[in-house]
Every structure is written in C-alpha cells, then in structure tokens.
Amino acid sequence: DAGVTQSPTHLIKTRGQHVTLRCSPISGHKSVSWYQQVLGQGPQFIFQYYEKEERGRGNFPDRFSARQFPNYSSELNVNALLLGDSALYLCASSPDRRGSPLHFGNGTRLTVT
C-alpha cells in the first residue's frame, strides 16, 4: 500500500511569493493534518482537515490556509512568504478525526530566499 505522498519534494521561493503544497493520504484515510518542522525542532501543528472541513488550527498567521478535496487529498497554501517560512512541511493522514495514529509523508522542503 502507498503511504502518504507529498509534492513537490523540494521547492525554492522568493520572499513575498506564494506556494502550494500537495498531499495524498493513505487510501481509506479521511483526515489530513499539516505540520511545519523547522530544522532541529519537533513538528508544529498547522491544520487538521476531516471530511473536507477544518477541524483544528495551530498558532500560524492567516497567510497559511489549506483545503481538503472530495478524494481526501489536501493542499497547503502559504502567501506572502517570509524567510522564516523556510522549513520541512509534513502532511499526515489518519483514518479518523481522533483516536487513531498519524502517518507522515516525507515532506516538502521549502526554502525561501
């Protein structure tokens, strides 16, 4: 079975630009979550989507937005990029809204110059 897949794997953007990151969950998983991992730190929660609705949001500015599609795949959008947005962006999927393990993809490495 395919795991969580994310695209692209690497991305270089300039300050002020916007970026869209994509995630396909494990087949049968209805919940997708996004995390930001800065080098040397643990992942930080950004969003959880379940059944196409936002179910949780972390302490991130409104420049960060996401959505989930009918096939349960998801996009993370970041506008007006800042140097500090450089990080590994991880997508995780789980079968349910809560109470089930999260399985992570290998992430998208975003570099903002």
Add this chain to the structure above:
Amino acid sequence: QQQVKQSPQSLIVQKGGISIINCAYENTAFDYFPWYQQFPGKGPALLIAIRPDVSEKKEGRFTISFNKSAKQFSLHIMDSQPGDSATYFCAASGGATNKLIFGTGTLLAVQP
C-alpha cells in the same frame, strides 16, 4: 500546559546497550502518547504508542513506560543497533482532534 518536555537532547550509546529517552507533560487531557523515529530527509515514522490505561507497552526491542501520576513517559530501546541512530520524538494528543504536540527531539547515535 500544551508543552511536552523531552530529554536528553542527544544520546550516545554503545551497540547492544539500552537507550532511554524521557518525556514529561502537564496537560491531563492528553490521552495518547506516541513515539516517532525520524531519519535525515524523511518524515517521522510511528514506532510505538501508549494510552494512559496501561503502564507499559512492548513491541520488539522498543518499550514505552508510562507513569500517569508523575505525568511522565519514556522510550527504552533494548539491544541498540547502529541502524537505530536517528532522531526520536515523543508526542501527546487529546481532545476532539488528532493534533499532536511534539517534544523537541533526541538525537541518538549508536556506536558500533
């Protein structure tokens, strides 16, 4: 109250030894405590997880010990191998979502 504190920051163990990583939490609403292993350039991979109704869970060489009254839990890696060299994260969640609060990570190096 949302923090999960993890120690040590780094750990060097000889092959065949026991690696021990500790975590502590404050939020008593947490009811799920997983451990993740992360290799460079990869996403975190779920190793083992525990819920507060048990004090210990073992899967192969990996054991979680859980102390509900002290609000602490730890990962023990028995017979540590060089292939176990990675960064380990503890995490916790509870409430209406799957939101995980991660510790700061432990970089484990197992010397041959």
